[in-house]
Amino acid sequence: DAGVTQSPTHLIKTRGQQVTLRCSPISGHKSVSWYQQVLGQGPQFIFQYYEKEERGRGNFPDRFSARQFPNYSSELNVNALLLGDSALYLCASSLQRGITDTQYFGPGTRLTVL
């Protein structure tokens, strides 16, 4: 079975640009969460989407936005990129959004902002 997929795998942008990252969850999974992992730190929660609605949001500025499509895939958008946005962006999917639903992570998109 295919796991969580993310694209692109790597991306280089310059300050002020905008970026869109994509995620396809495991087939049958309805919940997608996004995390940012800065080098040397653990992943930090950005958003959770379930049934195409935002269900949770971490402590990130409004430059970060996301959406979920009818097929449960998701996009994360970051506007006005800053150097500090350089990180590994991880997408995780789970069957539902309950506390017993294990989250499975994709390989991530490594974003470098110059």
Added chain:
Amino acid sequence: RKEVEQDPGPFNVPEGATVAFNCTYSNSASQSFFWYRQDCRKEPKLLMSVYSSGNEDGRFTAQLNRASQYISLLIRDSKLSDSATYLCVAQTGANNLFFGTGTRLTVIP
């Protein structure tokens, strides 16, 4: 204060050694707890869930102390393949995971 705090290490241990990792969480409303393993430049993968009664999976044992808000992971008979970063995770609310910084383990031949 961070939601989850753990010693970043590094822990360098010889093959066959027993090693223990600890972490604490600050939100008493946290409902579920996990250990994830992350290899260099890879995504985190679930190692095991952590229950108050303690749970064991082969060489790995996890424990939760809700009164002290403390989670532990014990690895017995360390293998070279255990070298990785181990992430302590607390789940609060609807499936929102809070990760610690991670503890780096290197098992030396």
